[in-house]
Amino acid sequence: MLVASHLECVRGERSLFRNLAFRLDEGELLYLQGRNGSGKTSLLRMLCGLLPPAAGEIRWKGETIGRLGEDYRRELCFLGHLNAIKEELTPLENLRASAKLADTPLDEDLALEALETLGLAGRADLACRYLSQGQKRRVALARLVHERKSLWLLDEPFVALDTAAVELVAGLIGAHLQRGGLAVLTTHQPVNIPAGTVRQLVLGSC
Amino acid sequence: MLVASHLECVRGERSLFRNLAFRLDEGELLYLQGRNGSGKTSLLRMLCGLLPPAAGEIRWKGETIGRLGEDYRRELCFLGHLNAIKEELTPLENLRASAKLADTPLDEDLALEALETLGLAGRADLACRYLSQGQKRRVALARLVHERKSLWLLDEPFVALDTAAVELVAGLIGAHLQRGGLAVLTTHQPVNIPAGTVRQLVLGSC
Amino acid sequence: MSKGFNWYHFSSPQTFYPLAGKMIPWFWALAALFGIAGLIVGFLIAPTDAQQGEGYRIIFLHVPASWMSMFIYLVMAFWAALGLAFNFRLSAMMAQALAPTGALFAFLSLWTGALWGKPMWGAWWVWDARLTSELILLFLYVGFIALQASIDDPRRADKAGAILALVGVVNVPIIYFSVKWWNTLHQGSTVNIAKSSMAKVMLVGMLLCALACWMYAIAVALMRVRKIVLERERHTEWVKAELAQEK
């Protein structure tokens, strides 16, 4: 479904990788690995369509993602290094705003449920500024509970999470794959994801 | 050497922990554990003197840290969730500026060496803005290579680091303890630190 | 196909570089030729003005500079748009090369205008529509240059610059028609002069000077483009070969 071919990434004057190709089908997980600075984040941003590749192309269901535009973005859920939450808003407000933006509006009960799943039950009405590092990450991850997108691009989702939360999120990814979703994941932590097919892709050393 | 007694932490209207006490001697590591939001960061900031405890006191070599003031801070190295590096400056400039501030000036060769130890050899002259997440963390951690402070307070130093870097930093902490230093550490990742005595402190659930 | 091929052929920096090198001396020669002719007409042939004295001769620099400042902006925006739309490397470089020359002419127009304004209106500067919009033009050039200079990645710099250049195009008709749309201190358009007695000579002089400026602009822009090509393509084989050859 997601096919990349001959991808090249150039940052500054440095070529991070070239001639990279992979294919990812329904229910499969692509596990991106590589040292710090090897270009994992850059690759994920290419897969989103945020960063145009220096060469090569990316196809979703046979069509290049540039051509698909909004139709591709409608099936996409990207979680980056940054949490994309507003410190002034509460977890509840953050979650509902991001859901509306993704065109999957969420009523308050469902949103509260999602937050509860991530262990934020008592904090739903506290401005995110007061949350601990891990709690902020959990707010960002709460989107995964309800958004039904087919392609998940997750850039180190487990950062700052405690072990219980890591397992929880791994479970969410597993369930997503089971439903026939696709996922691309980077992480430096050893994590056990209950997935059928896991494709490994190791990016060259920087 | 570092003794805390009857510590209580109140955030908002929530009491995160109370009646917390520990003692840490030379060459010992205090390994803080706890769920997200259990107050690890808050405790570390208390130990720095940034956050006054709601109750209890912290003594360094028998004297309360409030009384010691600058003399205490001279022996202290704190690394928080934030990297405290300037995105506009290069790793080299960042490292040298922070060294001067800590009153342990660093000539260029030594600084380059420290950066090299952390695998930033080729990036010393690139503005930090262009670095990957892990590389930024490495810049922040480069201080540990040369600063000879006796108490290290490290708040999740391993976040965003790849496995090689995690081992390296663990080694740095081990060497510090061997030299008779003290360290307080939080991390959610399972890490193997070559330390003599490791004291564990588990903060209550939130 | 063949037409398209030609275009791509000449728009490749590699073929363009030597071609530009050959054209530059010709444009310099033309610039000198027209310049000398224009000066002769302007300073020797054209009679002294009854009201304005010798001072009016500044018109031979002022008007061509004003024209060129507007014209170059249009050309620059054109190249920038082409680069943005089709990703032609060369046309973005063209836009970048034209900007400083355009800024120079805008500055000259303002400066000569101000010099002239002092005796004519009794002030170096008034905030009227023509003067203000010409000042805006200078700001736009400076903004374009500053924006490109402050973005490290040349590809991003090109695209951002192109957007700015295109947005700024609206200013050019405003400058041109400002004297018509608002009643200003500034002189109206050419027609007024055409009615006066010495119109023909002056018009010829101005046109000659304008042609000289035009040729100068092309020559300088080509030189600058060559430099930009070398800098941007310094990692490619042909540039390395070229540089080795020059040594």
Added chain:
Amino acid sequence: MLNAVFSLIARDLRLGMRRQADIASVLFFFIIVVSLFPLGIGPEPDQLRRLAPGILWVAALLATMLSLPRLFADDHRDGTLEQLALSPQPLGLIVLGKVAAHWLVSGLPLTLLAPVLGLQFDLSSEALQALTLSLLIGTPALSGIGAIGAALTLGVRGGGVLLSLLILPLYIPVLIFGAGAVEATVTGVGAQAHLSLLGALTLAGVFFAPWPTAAALRIALE
């Protein structure tokens, strides 16, 4: 589709309320500039009355310009901008939403405040009306045009200055017609012509500007 845009506006407004700074600092800046001038210039009422339209419009323009760097910068820093760019709505529409929210928390309060400050300068009631009207018509253009500059300079070295450098030339016509409208009313010429030009600028600014802005944002995110 429009639904998502409205919710974006609502979110930005809620953020503005939560922070308050966004609204109040623009307003407060406006008040300061307007009230400081009499202090610096001297209090002759005749002179002040003559200067009022200019001072008020310049102050409104500056106040808007100051709030611009943050228009996209906060979203950029915390990763929200990526999410906006990845949402299934056209980015231009999203930008339009943000421009609308920006106007609601800067241009609109300025407009509402201006007549009160104008009173200070002893302006006649027609002049006050013309002032309010010109601000109401003109300030959306400031937000719209400003968005282009904010997007172009996002994350760029020397962003703040560059922004002013890029935006200012484009603001000058708004200033001239805006202050012109008030002056024309004061001198009895009638503000009609100025106001319709201002309206044209605003229409162009609000409906044309989001597209280059969206393009510039995509470039900034690369």
Added chain:
Amino acid sequence: MLNAVFSLIARDLRLGMRRQADIASVLFFFIIVVSLFPLGIGPEPDQLRRLAPGILWVAALLATMLSLPRLFADDHRDGTLEQLALSPQPLGLIVLGKVAAHWLVSGLPLTLLAPVLGLQFDLSSEALQALTLSLLIGTPALSGIGAIGAALTLGVRGGGVLLSLLILPLYIPVLIFGAGAVEATVTGVGAQAHLSLLGALTLAGVFFAPWPTAAALRIALE
């Protein structure tokens, strides 16, 4: 000890150079405010000459005030402020260093630029001298006093406004003596008295202000 402070100044200056925004945006803002007024007010040279000292001083004050919110905010956001507070130097001294750096990238360039802009207004050479001197003496006070406000409002909801609210009353004396000095020169009274009052304000501002600032910073970090 002073060594560390100087190195802090050096770092801040280098940051300023690297960002350019810090220096140039203040300057550019200053230029804009000063040049926009003739646009809004109308170009009669006599009137402009009379208004020049006030406009220039107000503009300098506003430009300084605008750069204040970022005085500590950047350091706060990226964690540097914690490190500053934890360094073995007295925090007051560090603040003094930051104030000095702030003046070097805002007050000083403003002072150097002012006579050039004054020329635009057709000021006499004595007036220009008085203007420059008053700015040179007065601007350090703006940085020093401003630091208190910046620290008090750090990370506070509605910081921007609050900052202006807190700082403005303290700035007004500086404005009055500063513009007063120039006017006194123009009217031939002599600027001596104004300038020495200004000097006193600056001494107080620069050497007294860092201590409350440091205390406020510690509170902000809790």
